Amino acid sequence: MRYSIGDLARRTGLTIKAVRFYSDRGLVPPSGRNTAGHRRYDEAALARLGLVRTLRDLGLDLASIQRIVDGEATVxxxxARHAEALEVEIRVLRLRRAVLTAVARRGPTPEETTLMHKLARLSEGERRRLVDDxxxxxxxxRPELAGVARTLTPELPENPGPEQIEAWVELAEMTQDADFRALWRRLVEQHEGGLRRGLAAELRDAVEAGVAPDSPRAAAIILGRDPAELRKWLGDVGDPRRERYLELLAVINGWAAPESLAPALDWLAAATAR
Structure with missing residues (x-):
């Protein structure tokens, strides 16, 4: 059976102009011509045109399609190559979406917007160097704090979701803040002084047990601790940036949301106010 360009267009849903374009490019060559010199196509051309349309709908370029229909490469x-390229494009689009979403929500300055975009586009190695710094x-x-460092390390997965990318951008911005770094240095010093972990656990236990902040048991918990040091620790550990960092870290790493220290810190503030 022989088909005209119009026949191919009707059978494939393409326009006559598109069929003629593919024919002129050699993707769907005619099998012959009629007595009037018009191009005619056979069943193989019809099938070939259907493949060309499918591949174009999938986003393949004409050069790649030409290689396929000429038998130089398999579909x-x-x-596979186009799927890899699309994966890269998808990651880029996710990054753009995350940055635009954050910009729309936070209303940053032009300089902050530029920084957010830069942080979102960092490679894995660049992200690692930023976090290590x-x-x-x-x-x-210090080797003895290696375990602490691991618990504070964000690990953005290979194919992060939009919320993970947005969390990474915000966390990365925080890590560049000199005052935020100083906050963590103070927390480390307090940790080494025996305040942080042991006291936090005692406070949580007291809150869960319903111990009143003005009770003798509360006084026993804070007995022997310097009130000035406690107030300093309260100010640092209660800094909302510390908790926000841990929240963002959990989103990036796919961890459960961290338990808030706010109830325990409120309890300690009341206990030391007596």
């Missing part, structure tokens, strides 16, 4: 080979500045280069 699977070309599809923050942890070294905040914790010091």
């Amino acid at each position: 699977a080979e070309i599809a 923050f942890l070294t500045a905040a914790l010091g280069d």
Whole structure:
């Protein structure tokens, strides 16, 4: 059976102009011509045109399609390469979406917007160096704090979701803040002084047990601790940036949301106010 360009257009849903374009490019060559010199196509051309349309709908470029229809490459080979390229494009689009969402929500200055975009586009190695620089500045280069450093390290997955990308951008911005780094240095010093972990656990236990802040048991918890040091620790550990960092870290790493210290800190504030 022989088809005209119009026949191919009707059977494939393409325009006559599109069919003629593919024919002129050699993607769907005619099998012959009629007595009037008009191009005619056979069943193989119809099938070939259907493949060309499918591949174009999938986003393949004409050069790749030409290689496939000419037998120089298989559909699977070309599809694999295009799938990889699409994955890269998808990641880029996710990054753009995350930055635009954050910009729309936070209303940053032009300089802050530029920084957010830069942070979102960092490679894995660049992200690692940025985090390592923050942890070294905040914790010091001390082997005994390696475990603490691991618990504070964001690990953005290979294919992060929009919320993880947005969390990374915000967290990365925080790590560049000199005052935030100083906050963590103070927390580390207090940790080494025996305040942080042990006291936080005692406070949580007291809150859960319903111990009144003005009770003798409360007084026993804070007995022997310097009130000035306690107030300093309260100010640092109660800094909302510390908790926000941990919240963002949990989103990025896919962890459960961290338990808030706010109830325990409120209890301690009431206990030390007596």
